[in-house]
Amino acid sequence: MLELSDIFVSFRSAHVLNGISCSVRGGETVGVIGPNGSGKTTLFNCISGFAPCRKGTITLRGERIDHLEPYLRAQRGLGRVFQNFGIFREMSLLENIQLALESRRDTSAGFLPWSKRTRETIERSMTFLKDVGLDGKAREKASSLSGGQMRLLEIVRTLALGSDLFLLDEPTAGVSPRMKEDIAQSIRNLQSMGKTVLIIEHDITFIQKFCDRIVVLEEGRVVLDDTPERVRSDERLQEIYFGRDDRSARP
Numbered sequence: 001m002l003e004l005s006d007i008f009v010s011f012r013s014a015h016v017l018n019g020i021s022c023s024v025r026g027g028e029t030v031g032v033i034g035p036n037g038s039g040k041t042t043l044f045n046c047i048s049g050f051a052p053c054r055k056g057t058i059t060l061r062g063e064r065i066d067h068l069e070p071y072l073r074a075q076r077g078l079g080r081v082f083q084n085f086g087i088f089r090e091m092s093l094l095e096n097i098q099l100a101l102e103s104r105r106d107t108s109a110g111f112l113p114w115s116k117r118t119r120e121t122i123e124r125s126m127t128f129l130k131d132v133g134l135d136g137k138a139r140e141k142a143s144s145l146s147g148g149q150m151r152l153l154e155i156v157r158t159l160a161l162g163s164d165l166f167l168l169d170e171p172t173a174g175v176s177p178r179m180k181e182d183i184a185q186s187i188r189n190l191q192s193m194g195k196t197v198l199i200i201e202h203d204i205t206f207i208q209k210f211c212d213r214i215v216v217l218e219e220g221r222v223v224l225d226d227t228p229e230r231v232r233s234d235e236r237l238q239e240i241y242f243g244r245d246d247r248s249a250r251p
């Protein structure tokens with residue numbers, strides 16, 4: 001599904017990614033962990049086209065995408081879920097989903113009468129919202145949601161856009177424990193739909209519940225790439241988080 005080969009990213013003189021190679025199969029859920037500043041977000045930016053790679057290739061379903069603009073990558077099913085940036089706060093939840101559905105509408109739908117089209121889109125949008133338990137707030141402004149609910153809306157909006165590869169950057173950061181469970185459930189829903197998920201998280205105990213594999217980054221390199229159980233018991237993980245004076249690490 002997604003193939004990263006020898007990716008290098010630098011910002012001026014700072015080398016942030018130093019030769020990342022990794023492949024993700026369709027339908028797989030892969031966790032990405034690593035200390036602060038190890039390059040996790042930059043890796044997602046690079047995959048989605050927001051950070052240029054100096055060297056290396058990115059292939060999505062066999063097609064090179066590393067030279068494509070972000071929107072062209074999105075059109076190919078790459079869904080970057082931005083923390084609180086991907087939604088329109090002044091619009092209702094329903095309008096947010098409607099807009100996502102409208103933006104991918106194929107030309108044939110243009111021949112349907114406008115009212116029928118709108119009705120259909122509203123019904124489909126409501127189904128998306130229902131799946132994450134937000135249908136009761138469909139007519140409210142997105143800005144009225146809690147942080148956790150906004151994450152859920154972002155995930156479901158990315159789904160409505162037609163994405164099949166999801167890049168989730170710390171979706172549970174700062175949300176309540178109950179909301180964390182709701183977000184976990186929405187990730188499980190993505191899995192049951194056969195979607196591919198890459199998720200950055202600091203809490204390994206949380207992601208090991210649903211990740212097939214965990215990739216550990218350190219200083220822009222992949223140091224471990226294995227099952228959650230094997231990564232957890234690997235002494236290199238302990239070294240990365242506890243072996244050095246890295247007070248910011250939150251394993």
Ligand SMILES: Nc1ncnc2c1ncn2[C@@H]1O[C@H](COP(=O)(O)OP(=O)(O)OP(=O)(O)O)[C@@H](O)[C@H]1O
Nearest residue numbers: 011012014016034035036037038039040041042043
């Ligand atoms: N646009 C940029 N310009 C300059 N430096 C950048 C830029 N983006 C990231 N960096 C630097 O790259 C390094 C890696 O940052 P990145 O955000 O990818 O880390 P991270 O693993 O996501 O960290 P965290 O766990 O804190 O989110 C940091 O030193 C950061 O300062």
Ligand SMILES: [Mg+2]
Nearest residue numbers: 040041042169
């Ligand atoms: Mg980050």
